[in-house]
Amino acid sequence: MTETLLRVDDLRVSFDTYAGEVRAVRGVSFHIDKGETLAIVGESGSGKSVTAQATMRLSADKQIRYKSGSIRFNEKEILKLQEKELQRIRGSEIGMILQDPLTSLNPMMTVGKQIAEGIIKHQHLPKREAITKAIEMLRLVGIPEPERRVNQYPHEFSGGMRQRVSIAIALACNPKLLIADEPTTALDVTIQAQILELMKDLQEKLNTAILLITHDLGIVAEMADRVMxxxxxxxxxxxxxxxxxxxxxxxxxxxxxxxxxxxxQKNKEAxxxxxxxxxxxxxxxxxxxxxxxxxxxxxxxxxxxxxxxxxxxxxxxxxxxxxxxxxxxxxxxxxxxxx
Incomplete structure (x- = not known):
C-alpha cells in the first residue's frame, strides 16, 4: 500500500500587485506518494512554480495570500506552521532545485560551504564533518575530484556541473520530497539527459518523492509516474x-x-x-x-x-x-x- 507524503486540497493563492490581485492558483488539489514522481506541466504563467513554492511557503507572506485550502506534508499542515518550524522542514525534509544554477548558487561562497550550510543547520554536525559530507555529496552526484572541487566557486564549474551542485545541496539532508523547478532548462540536451539520469538514480537510492515542474513533455515521459x-x-x-x-x-x-x-512522422501534416x-x-x-x-x-x-x-x-x-x-x-x- 502506498503512503501519501504530500496532499494539497483546494489551494488558492493570490498576489497583491499595483495592478490589483493576481489569482495565480485557483483551487488546485493533488497528492504525492512516497518515492513517486509527479510532474506539473503547462505553459509559462499557468501557476506551476507558484504551486510548488507554496508547498514550502517560500514567498514572503506580505507578497502572497493563501486564500483557502490545505497543504499537508507528512501529516503537518504547512499553512499553519510558524516560520521557525518551516525553516526546520526546508532543506531537511523538502529540498528544491531551481532552474538556473548560476543565479541560485552564491558566487561568493565555495560550493563546499554551500552544501555544508544546510548540513550544519539541520544535522548539527561540526564544520569539518559537514565538509566531509559535502565531498561525499559531490561524489554522489558525479563530480570528479570532489576533494579538490569542494573548495572551488560556482564560476569555476560548467552549467551541468553547477546543476549537479544544486542537486547535491537539495539532497544533502536526505529530504523526503524533492521539488525540481525546470531543473534542465538552461542545459544542452546531452547534459540534460545526464541530469535526468542522475535524478532517477538518486531517487532509487534515497526513495525520495519528486515534484517535477516543467513544460517539456519529453522530460515528463522520461521521469514521471503521474502528470498534472x-x-x-x-x-x-x-x-x-x-x-x-x-x-x-x-x-x-x-x-x-x-x-x-x-x-x-512520414507525412507533412502541420x-x-x-x-x-x-x-x-x-x-x-x-x-x-x-x-x-x-x-x-x-x-x-x-x-x-x-x-x-x-x-x-x-x-x-x-x-x-x-x-x-x-x-x-x-x-x-x-x-x-x-x-
Whole structure:
C-alpha cells in the first residue's frame, strides 16, 4: 500500500500587485506518494512554480495570500506552521532545485560551504564533518575530484556541473520530497539527459518523492509516474503518463501533444498550435478557462466551469466534451471518437 507524503486540497493563492490581485492558483488539489514522481506541466504563467513554492511557503507572506485550502506534508499542515518550524522542514525534509544554477548558487561562497550550510543547520554536525559530507555529496552526484572541487566557486564549474551542485545541496539532508523547478532548462540536451539520469538514480537510492515542474513533455515521459496539466492556475487534466500520452482527454493537452514534432512522422501534416493567449489572471474567470482558445467550445463552456470528469481509473479531465449529452468529436491525437 502506498503512503501519501504530500496532499494539497483546494489551494488558492493570490498576489497583491499595483495592478490589483493576481489569482495565480485557483483551487488546485493533488497528492504525492512516497518515492513517486509527479510532474506539473503547462505553459509559462499557468501557476506551476507558484504551486510548488507554496508547498514550502517560500514567498514572503506580505507578497502572497493563501486564500483557502490545505497543504499537508507528512501529516503537518504547512499553512499553519510558524516560520521557525518551516525553516526546520526546508532543506531537511523538502529540498528544491531551481532552474538556473548560476543565479541560485552564491558566487561568493565555495560550493563546499554551500552544501555544508544546510548540513550544519539541520544535522548539527561540526564544520569539518559537514565538509566531509559535502565531498561525499559531490561524489554522489558525479563530480570528479570532489576533494579538490569542494573548495572551488560556482564560476569555476560548467552549467551541468553547477546543476549537479544544486542537486547535491537539495539532497544533502536526505529530504523526503524533492521539488525540481525546470531543473534542465538552461542545459544542452546531452547534459540534460545526464541530469535526468542522475535524478532517477538518486531517487532509487534515497526513495525520495519528486515534484517535477516543467513544460517539456519529453522530460515528463522520461521521469514521471503521474502528470498534472495546468492552465490559468487550474488543473485541467491529470493521470498517469500512459493516460496523458496515449489517451489525452482535454483540448489543451491535445494542443500540447500536437505541437511536438514526431521523429518517425512520414507525412507533412502541420503541427497543431494553440491560438491566442492565456486569460488575464487579474480577472475572475467565468466558465472554462480555455474556452477562448478552444476549437470545441460550446455555450455551456462560457457559462459554467466544467467539473473533473473521470475518464478512467485515476484519469480526469475538466472538459464538457465528456458529458453524456455533448456532441461527438474526434480526438486529433488518437483519431478516436470522444465519448
Amino acid at each position: 496539466i495546468m492552465y490559468a492556475g487550474s488543473i485541467v487534466e491529470s493521470g498517469n503518463c500512459e493516460d496523458l500520452f496515449y489517451h489525452p482527454a482535454h483540448p489543451y493537452t491535445w494542443g500540447l501533444l500536437g505541437s511536438i514534432p514526431q521523429a518517425d 503541427l497543431i498550435s494553440i491560438k491566442g493567449t492565456p486569460p488575464d489572471l487579474h480577472a475572475e474567470i467565468t466558465g472554462c478557462p480555455f474556452k477562448h482558445r478552444c476549437s470545441y467550445a460550446m455555450a455551456v463552456c462560457h457559462e459554467h466551469r466544467p467539473p473533473a470528469f473521470e475518464i478512467g481509473e485515476g484519469h480526469t479531465a475538466g472538459c464538457f466534451l465528456h458529458h453524456e449529452f455533448s456532441p461527438s468529436v474526434i480526438n486529433p491525437i488518437t483519431k478516436e471518437e470522444v465519448k
